[in-house]
Amino acid sequence: MDAxxxxxxxxxxGEIHTCHEADKSDGLFxxxxxxxxNAPIKLKLSPKNKVEGFPNYVWNSSIVLSDxxxxxxxxxxxxxxxxxxxxxxxASISAALNKASLVVATDYDDSxxxxxxxxxxxxxxxxxxxxx
Numbered sequence: 001m002d003a004x005x006x007x008x009x010x011x012x013x014g015e016i017h018t019c020h021e022a023d024k025s026d027g028l029f030x031x032x033x034x035x036x037x038n039a040p041i042k043l044k045l046s047p048k049n050k051v052e053g054f055p056n057y058v059w060n061s062s063i064v065l066s067d068x069x070x071x072x073x074x075x076x077x078x079x080x081x082x083x084x085x086x087x088x089x090x091a092s093i094s095a096a097l098n099k100a101s102l103v104v105a106t107d108y109d110d111s112x113x114x115x116x117x118x119x120x121x122x123x124x125x126x127x128x129x130x131x132x
Contacts, residue, residue: 027044031063043089045088047112053107055108062091069095069098070097076098076100078101080100081102082104083106089117092104097125097129105117
């Protein structure tokens, strides 16, 4: 049988490219939420060749998940969220901005990656969310 059983799930990958790099001009990746009430999320990506894995990319899966959160297609309001392999932390930041009660962002035990995630969280989350 030649049926492609995964064809319906391919929309999660979005366009042909499944990962995105930072803008060369300022070194930041900018995610624009699909709602007018939210400011762009600006992410510094971990430097290439200095870390293990792929935290120097933003994957379409985190963009699609963030889109779904901001469009209220799924809700994390009042829920606890854990992101495994956070990379830049886009999905975690999006969950926090969409009123998750607690967000835990995880990745490799590498100070460059973890420090970068923390910097992105501080850059994008209002002070009152960080204290909560």
